Amino acid sequence: MPRPTRKAAPLGLVLDPAATLPLHRQIGQQVRRAILERRLAAGQRLPSSRLMASELDVARGTVLLAMDQLIAEGYVVAQAASGLSVANDLPDEMLTAPPGRGAPPPAGRTAPAPALSRRARAALRDAPPDLGFDDAPLAFPTGQPDRTAFPFALWARLLEREWRQPLWAVAGALHPFGHAGLRAAIAAYLGTARGFTCDAEAIVVTTGVRQSLSLLAELVLDRGEAAWIEEPGFVGTREALAFADVRAVPVPVDSQGFALHRALAAEPAARLAVVAPSHQFPLGSVLGLQRRLELLSWAERHDGWIAEDDFDGEYRYAGRPLAPLRALDRSGRVAYLGSFSKLLFPALRLSYVVLPAALAPAAQVLMAAVPARPSLLGQGALARFIADGHFTSHLRRTRLLYASRQDALLAGLERHLAGWLESARDPGGMHLVARPVAAIAPRFDDRVVAAAAARAGIAVSPLSACHAGRRRRHGLILGYAATPEGGIDSACAALADVLRDTVPVRRRNG
Structure with a gap:
């Protein structure tokens, strides 16, 4: 079923109410692009906010919000007698921006890579996989506590007491x-x-x-x-x-x-x-x-x-x-x-x-x-x-919680990843290190595995990233503190699928 659109205004604007981008930003982006591409000439008058709102079938406040932003950026000027118009003093280079800057490149072409410094390129090379920022709990993030165990209601009361006076x-x-x-x-x-x-x-x-x-x-x-x-x-x-x-x-x-x-x-x-x-x-x-x-x-x-x-x-x-x-x-x-x-x-x-x-x-x-x-x-x-005393109580509760989760992770590794990874109990901390078994170690690239795991919704960290020198050991850092105990076993099973699809297995000659 096609997504609904609103009818075009005199400026040729087409809004998509189903898009995640707010309507006022859709208006602002399209008017800005029309000015930069010279479809709206310098000094040209714009329809009134009432007319634009009527034609676009949106609230007038939505249009005013978009125009206020364009005025603040210098693309549009407002005069009491003549209303809104395109600014006359935009820099020439802004009006001759090449295609692809701020817009998708033409079909069949890719945008040129930005000229980055060596340290920026190194940071991109060593960056962990992008796991997003939504609310979905991810298995095995490193250095993360269990946020659901924190007493946020109590915290809110303490904040209120502190800032009341x-x-x-x-x-x-x-x-x-x-x-x-x-x-x-x-x-x-x-x-x-x-x-x-x-x-x-x-x-x-x-x-x-x-x-x-x-x-x-x-x-x-x-x-x-x-x-x-x-x-x-x-x-x-x-x-x-x-x-x-x-x-x-x-x-x-x-x-x-x-x-x-x-x-x-x-x-x-x-x-x-x-x-x-x-x-x-x-x-x-x-x-x-x-x-x-x-x-x-x-x-x-x-x-x-x-x-x-x-x-x-x-x-x-x-x-x-x-x-x-x-x-x-x-x-x-x-x-x-x-x-x-x-x-x-x-x-x-x-x-x-x-x-x-x-x-x-x-x-x-x-x-x-x-x-x-x-x-x-x-x-x-x-x-x-x-x-x-709330801090020590919280530590006491989470100490028991995390110890149980480490047990669950060790059991999951043994059940699903024996023959792939090996780990051992740690008397403390919030993570375990799992190393590839000898049979697959020569073909195990922890960065490749971490990237593949990220695509499967599993957050593991490559051990090799923790090395500063050239000689690096490979393995996976599995944080268990923030992973719900009920999801640890299924996450281990999913990680096993990732390894089967990612790590090449040496086949014997028949």
């Missing part, structure tokens, strides 16, 4: 480090849950781990200096250091995590180590006490610094976690990074860094000049959420 310090000029109440709540929580004391005046609320790490790098390193990073590791670590003009030196990790002797062999002059000792991303290893003490000793003796990324240390399902490096630090050399977005819900966009106290004065100056500081909207509510 906000304090001047909140509604006025906020401290560069963020909401004072939130920083105090974080300090109290860390003292109880993570076992170290810190001054709220040294806590900086940030938009994410990238901003936290970039701030620390700018504080302790000069441009071009080196920092050790884990290999494989979180892609955002490399991005944050690049933003601070710091050279990232990848250090291969093993089953025991980051090894200082390998780091010194790779770059003896580095003065910053970025590590995730409680649960290394993505491999999940835990840094043993001996290596922790070696790293702390290095920082103390060589004027070095340590960035401790504790992105999901709250989720431990077996045994007690080791004390954070920050709790063992005697000389003020460890900055502790945490994130609420990965624990509560991603759109919160609130993380924090606990700086060594000696760095706080300089950090305040740098943060005051940062244009993209974290939104204040949720900081006060989050302070109440933590102080009233």
Whole structure:
């Protein structure tokens, strides 16, 4: 059945009421195109808004909204006596725009690729598959909590309480480090849950781990200096250091995590180590006490610094976690990074860094000049959420929930993907790494598999993308925290279908 259209107006406009584009934008786009293609000449009078509305069978307000936008853009002018007309002073180059700019190319031709920088081309090459932004839950996204487990009704009440009569310090000029109440709540929580004391005046609320790490790098390193990073590791670590003009030196990790002797062999002059000792991303290893003490000793003796990324240390399902490096630090050399977005819900966009106290004065100056500081909207509510005990209760509930989902994922992998992928139980975290079995490993390209899975509605991350060096291991990172337990088995079955269609199988000669 053809889609309904409205009859043409004197301008030759044809509107589609079934389109997703609002009617006022359809009007604006078509009039703008008519001007650029010189079908409407400079100075030409346009029909009145009443006439256009009548001819198009739309509300007059719809036409006025479209004309107001065209007036604001300079395509149309409004004069009291003569009504609306096409502007006389449009630039000549705008009126000779080549076909294909802003319009589909002619049949049989493709639009030329834009001239991009090398870093933009690299970003496109390494970008994860496009999974859309709709409400459909996707299986196995990495770094995503279960949003349905978060108490949004309670959160709304806390937001309302905070903003009914906000304090001047909140509604006025906020401290560069963020909401004072939130920083105090974080300090109290860390003292109880993570076992170290810190001054709220040294806590900086940030938009994410990238901003936290970039701030620390700018504080302790000069441009071009080196920092050790884990290999494989979180892609955002490399991005944050690049933003601070710091050279990232990848250090291969093993089953025991980051090894200082390998780091010194790779770059003896580095003065910053970025590590995730409680649960290394993505491999999940835990840094043993001996290596922790070696790293702390290095920082103390060589004027070095340590960035401790504790992105999901709250989720431990077996045994007690080791004390954070920050709790063992005697000389003020460890900055502790945490994130609420990965624990509560991603759109919160609130993380924090606990700086060594000696760095706080300089950090305040740098943060005051940062244009993209974290939104204040949720900081006060989050302070109440933590102080009233809701945060620890939420962690306790989701810890049980995620442990059960890891069990379900392991069962699904065994049931549907044995012979394709192999994985093992992880005593903590929110994801598992599944590697190809030896028989298919030489033909397993995790980027190809991830792209094919995305087309099937499954969000898996390629392990190879976590490597900074040329030697890359392939596998799939499967986040289970945000995947409903009832959908894990069917998602594993669908992933098996993807692998059968994607990974070539070596056939024996008969």
